[in-house]
Amino acid sequence: MSSYHLDHLQHLETEAIHIMREVAGEFERPALLFSGGKDSICLLRLAEKAFRPSDLPMPLLNVDTGHHFPELNEFRDRRAQQLGGKLIVRTVEDAIAKGIAQPAPGEISRNRLQIPTLLAAIEEFRFDCCIGGARRDEEKARAKERFFSFRDSFGQWDPKNQRPEIWNLYNGRLNPGENMRVFPISNWTEMDVWEYIQRENLEVPSIYFSHKRPCVRRGGQWLPVNALVPPKAHEEVRELVVRVRTIGDIISTGCVESPATTTGDIIAEIAAARVTERGSRADDKSSEAAMEDRKKAGYF
Amino acid sequence: MPLTALASATPVPVDILRFNTCGSVDDGKSTLIGRLLYDSKSLMEDQIEALERSADITGGGQINLANLTDGLRAEREQGITIDVAYRYFATPRRKFIIADTPGHVQYTRNMVTGASSANLSIILVDARTGVIEQSRRHTAIAALLRIPHLVVAINKMDLVGWSEARFLEIRAQFEEFLPRLDIKDVKFIPMSALNGDNVVDASVHTPWYVGPTLLGHLETVHIASDWNLNGFRLPVQWVNRPNNPTDASLHDFRGFSGQIAGGIVRTGQKIIAFPAGIVTTVKQIWTYDGPVEEAFCPQSVTLVLEHDIDISRGSMLVGLDHLPGSNTELQAEVCWMHARPLQPGKRYFLKHTTHTVQVSVTEIVNKLNLATLESDPAPAELGVNDIGEIRLRAAKPLVFDGYAINRLTGSFILIEQGTNATVAAGMLCPPREIVKPENGDYVI
Ligand SMILES: Nc1nc2c(ncn2[C@@H]2O[C@H](COP(=O)(O)OP(=O)(O)OP(=O)(O)O)[C@@H](O)[C@H]2O)c(=O)[nH]1
Ligand SMILES: [Mg+2]
Numbered sequence: 001m002s003s004y005h006l007d008h009l010q011h012l013e014t015e016a017i018h019i020m021r022e023v024a025g026e027f028e029r030p031a032l033l034f035s036g037g038k039d040s041i042c043l044l045r046l047a048e049k050a051f052r053p054s055d056l057p058m059p060l061l062n063v064d065t066g067h068h069f070p071e072l073n074e075f076r077d078r079r080a081q082q083l084g085g086k087l088i089v090r091t092v093e094d095a096i097a098k099g100i101a102q103p104a105p106g107e108i109s110r111n112r113l114q115i116p117t118l119l120a121a122i123e124e125f126r127f128d129c130c131i132g133g134a135r136r137d138e139e140k141a142r143a144k145e146r147f148f149s150f151r152d153s154f155g156q157w158d159p160k161n162q163r164p165e166i167w168n169l170y171n172g173r174l175n176p177g178e179n180m181r182v183f184p185i186s187n188w189t190e191m192d193v194w195e196y197i198q199r200e201n202l203e204v205p206s207i208y209f210s211h212k213r214p215c216v217r218r219g220g221q222w223l224p225v226n227a228l229v230p231p232k233a234h235e236e237v238r239e240l241v242v243r244v245r246t247i248g249d250i251i252s253t254g255c256v257e258s259p260a261t262t263t264g265d266i267i268a269e270i271a272a273a274r275v276t277e278r279g280s281r282a283d284d285k286s287s288e289a290a291m292e293d294r295k296k297a298g299y300f
Numbered sequence: 301m302p303l304t305a306l307a308s309a310t311p312v313p314v315d316i317l318r319f320n321t322c323g324s325v326d327d328g329k330s331t332l333i334g335r336l337l338y339d340s341k342s343l344m345e346d347q348i349e350a351l352e353r354s355a356d357i358t359g360g361g362q363i364n365l366a367n368l369t370d371g372l373r374a375e376r377e378q379g380i381t382i383d384v385a386y387r388y389f390a391t392p393r394r395k396f397i398i399a400d401t402p403g404h405v406q407y408t409r410n411m412v413t414g415a416s417s418a419n420l421s422i423i424l425v426d427a428r429t430g431v432i433e434q435s436r437r438h439t440a441i442a443a444l445l446r447i448p449h450l451v452v453a454i455n456k457m458d459l460v461g462w463s464e465a466r467f468l469e470i471r472a473q474f475e476e477f478l479p480r481l482d483i484k485d486v487k488f489i490p491m492s493a494l495n496g497d498n499v500v501d502a503s504v505h506t507p508w509y510v511g512p513t514l515l516g517h518l519e520t521v522h523i524a525s526d527w528n529l530n531g532f533r534l535p536v537q538w539v540n541r542p543n544n545p546t547d548a549s550l551h552d553f554r555g556f557s558g559q560i561a562g563g564i565v566r567t568g569q570k571i572i573a574f575p576a577g578i579v580t581t582v583k584q585i586w587t588y589d590g591p592v593e594e595a596f597c598p599q600s601v602t603l604v605l606e607h608d609i610d611i612s613r614g615s616m617l618v619g620l621d622h623l624p625g626s627n628t629e630l631q632a633e634v635c636w637m638h639a640r641p642l643q644p645g646k647r648y649f650l651k652h653t654t655h656t657v658q659v660s661v662t663e664i665v666n667k668l669n670l671a672t673l674e675s676d677p678a679p680a681e682l683g684v685n686d687i688g689e690i691r692l693r694a695a696k697p698l699v700f701d702g703y704a705i706n707r708l709t710g711s712f713i714l715i716e717q718g719t720n721a722t723v724a725a726g727m728l729c730p731p732r733e734i735v736k737p738e739n740g741d742y743v744i
Contacts, residue, residue, distance in 0.1 A: 004529055004564070004596045008316050008395055017600040018559040021537040025613045025654060049588040050557070050600070053550050054542045136386045140371025143385045146413075159372050160382055164409040164637055166416040166725045168559075169651050169713045173720035187397060189388045279346040289373045 009196055013046065016184035018168060019147055020050035020131065023182050024057045026172035027129040030182075031122075033300060034060040034087070036076035037247045038193055038204055039133030042185060044083065045200050047131075059086040061130065063118045065110035066093045067228060067249035075205040090121040108228075110249060115298045119155045122179060129172070129180040132300040137189045139278055141292035147186050153177035155298030181300060190277050191270055198263040208266065210243045210258050221254030246277045317523055318397040320384075320414045322442065323424035324434035325403035328455040330381055332424065332493035332514075333400045334365025339500035340515060342389040343368070365494075369400040382407055384414035393519040405434055408441075408685040409637035412725055415442060419523050420449040422514070427460045427490075431473040433670050439474075440668060440687060443481035444633055444727060446704065449521055450486045453514065458492040462505040480673045485521075489514055527597040528706045531622030532563030532571065535653030535709070536615040540586075540602050555586050555602035556611055561653060561708035562701070563619055564596040565603070573609045574616045574626070574699045577735075577742040581606040598708075614655035616699045616709075624709065625731020626699045626744040630692045631665070633703075634682070638716065638723035641681040642690070648723065650694060652712040658695040659714070665689040689729075697744050702730030 006014065023030050032047060034040045047056050060080050064073070080087035092110045095101040095117040103113060122130065136143045146162050148170045163171055172180060185193070197204060215222035216229060217236040223229050228251050231237045242255035243266075260266045291299075321329035337343050343351075347368070354376070355363040369385035370376055381402040389396050399414030403424075415421060421442040425435055442450060452474055460466045467490045478486060489498055490506050491514065497503030500515045512520070540555035565571070569582050584604040585592045595601045603617065611617075618624060636642050642661060650659045666675040667688035675689070682688045703710030714724035735742045 005525075006599070011316065011598075014559060014598050014600045018537070021557055021559075021600070022654070024538050051538075051540065052588050053545065053547070053553060053555075053586070054540050137388050140369070140385070143369070143371050143387065144383050160374060162383055162410070163722045164413045164713075164725070166413055166713055166722075167707065167711050169711065171651065171713060171715055171720065171722045173649070173715060175720065187386070187388075274344055275346045276344045279344070292371070292373055 009192060009199060012185070012188055012192055013049070013196070015168075015187065016046045017050045019170070019182060019184040020047055022170050022172065023129055023131055024051065026170075027180070029125065029127050030058040030129040030131065031061040031088070031125065031127045032056070032058050032131045033133070034062055034076065034080065035133075035247075036062075036072045036079065036205055037133070038197065038208065039135060039185060041079070041202055041204055042188070042193055042196050043131065043133045044079065045196075045202055046184060048083070056083065056085050058131070059088050059125075061088045061090070061121060061127070063114045063121065064089050064091040065114050065249055066091055067110050067251055069205070069207055069244075069247060069250050069253075071205045071207045072247055075203075079203070088121070088125070090117055090124075092117050095120060108251065111252075111294070112297075115155075115294065118300070119298050122155070127179070128174055129182055130300070131182045131184065133185055134183045134300060135188050135190075135193070136186050139291045141289070141295060145183065145186070145295075147183055148172060149181040149183065151179040151181060151298065153179075155179060157295045157298075159292065159296070191267070194263060194267050194270060198267065205247070207244050207247065209262075210241055210260050212239055213242055213255060214238070215240050215242060215255055222257070224250060224253070224255055226250055315523065316395045316397060317420060317518060317521075318399070318418050319420040319422060319518065320399035320401050320418040321422045321424060322401055322411055322415060322438035323403055324426070324432055324438075325380060325405075327403060327424040327426045328493040329403060329424050330366035330369045330400050332422070332453065332455065332491075332499065333387060333398055334368040335493050335496050335499045336515060337368060337387065337389060338365060339496050340389065340391060380404055383410045391515070391519060396518065403434060403438075405437070405685060408437070411438060412441060412445075412635055412637065415445055415447065416725065418445075418447050419526065420451065420518070420521065421447045422451045422453050424453045424455050424493075425470055427454050427456045427466055427470065430470045436477065436670050436673060437685065439478075439483075440481060440670065440673060441635060443483050444635065444687060446707070448485060448524070450483055451514065451517060452486060452488045453493075454488065454490050455493050457490045457497065457506070458495055462490075464506075464508040467509075477673050487511065487517055489517070526707060528562045529597060530563055531624070531701070531706070532565050532569075532617070532619030533561040533597075533624065533701075533706070533709050534558045534565065534601075534603065534617040535561055535655065536611055536613055536617065537654050539612055553604070554608075555604050556615070556617065557600070557602040558654065559600045560595060560597040562597050562706050563622070564594060565601075565619070566594045570620055571605075572618045572620065572735075572742050573605070573611050574618060574742070575697065575744055576609050576611070576615075577744055578607070578609050579620075579741065580609060616653065616655070618699065623734045624699050624701050625733060626697050626735045627731060627733065628694045628697045630659075630694060630698060631689065631729040632692065632712070632726040633687065633689050633729070634714070634724045634726045636682040636684060636686045636688070636724050638721055639684050640716070640723075641683045642724065643681045647717060649715040649717060650692070650712050650726075651715060652698050652700060653709060655698070657698070659692040661690055662693050663691040665691060699735070699744070700728050700731060703727035704730070
């Protein structure tokens, strides 16, 4: 009987493919959120597995905060082109210019502003479903979310009133204006993602691997020095050998010192890690419920 | 553990155990999960720091282990769990997916959500109060979902002086009603989730208990696969037809994509396509990684068939042995999850595999009495959190198996029309008639 056995990555993979195909079967106008980060790279491979030899039955959508790492956008565009996928990019910059998103006085972070930008894109293209690469092990509000996460006509998540989700029977029914966010890799851990990248031999943006970079010490982490993060006079700046463990905006993503140059090195590093991946993201540290609050407002 | 090391050292695949906690509100479920993660050294430094930070504000210096899974603001404010939290951890022996579910009766629907994918349920009981209605409700739901293994954690033993007599008394309360629920494997463990007794480490306070700790049991309990390898079933999710393919060989490609919900399929094998009822042959099993000769439950594949038959989303491809049932008249056990009660005559959408049909409720056969765990016949309605047996008439026939035979082809949900709320989880009773050939085809 042992030949009829799936290992744990194969289990996670078939679960995710099933969810992708449910999306294609149940929604009129789905989109797949593709940032170029490691989780959405896995999503794209899963979409290929779900839908080939056909074209992907949904466009790729990215909200560009204007604070992305340049390596990330380069990779995003190239990967989308390789796949023959249609890539839609909507920028926070543009949303601000059009009055869709309104920065608060002195607000530098684009974290909050990407929410109205996303909601406007959903409205513009009348998307009824967005597939995202969020995982439950990332954060404790995420740990509460369903595979099919219902959003009301304002894009809001109501964590106290989620639809029951039983077995693998997903209820994708919506009324006009409502929206679904679907997370096929909900059950994957950071380790699973890297093991999958290794097994599938997937390319990832270069910043996940060790490289030399000037960094500035701020808020207990090493931030990459760049035009948006100029070091202040009293701050310590060093050229370090680093990589990023999770990619957020260039102003809030901490770099970790690491010699990892291969996927195998990264897997070994994660196995020995003593902090979680989100430990290096300032955007989630701001309060206990930062993620929950953003999701309630319409964040992925 | 790096995959490279795994792959070369051990050919045996890693085993995942999915389990959930259940039991009444405040019996200590979230505390237990916190303790399990903490004592098994599965927490990262930043998670421990966050726990300690929140302890300073709210806990008077004591860390609150339940905060690890009670991730919503409202949960931490009220000190209760509202919705399921999923956590992942691994020991050298096994990988685990935990669903920490709420005990409050108002959130039973979320308990059902967390329990529906479990191989094992931990039922907690407060040693001071013993078995109460909610303990029986959750045990009954676990039994109904056919979760094969149960652990009864008799918790807060520190508050009853580690009394063996009390432990045995509560165990007897369970053993009195368990036979009515058809549960086979049950383990009783005395513990203190708060202090960590018998969770990861054996307790010095329970010399009279000789069994394993909770983690010891979770690591070693034998779990059989959930998947049924008899009787091929493939509910079609999506028709795979490339538009303007550049590759000429794909011009006439027409594949049927889905996750195998039972059995094994091989190229050259004869199958029946329902609802058409027509027999055809599997020409190719297409996957992204290349065609395969054979595929099995729960793999996701795309089948290319010999004949052009009307097949679309909601169709079911079935092997010629272990045939399913087919009917518009259905009987099922349901767990009702909505404040608007289920009443005879009402109409709902029923989603079964990939197929959604309209149904109307023709009869409520009985309702489970949670005080006695006996069935009361012919109730007027099923209210929220009630469990009962009902009859339904579907607008189109369902091709199905009994839930006891196949979880995937024997389960359904009911959806309220208009609000689109998911209002019930249903488990189909064995079909009264199996599909039969007529002149070579299987007309339903
Ligand atoms: N003395 C003692 N207290 C405990 C023990 N386990 C849990 N508690 C306390 O019981 C209270 C409720 O614990 P929780 O873990 O939140 O209970 P729960 O079962 O998750 O509750 P819901 O999820 O809301 O149903 C908390 O104050 C815990 O500290 C135990 O073994 N001994
Ligand atoms: Mg709880």
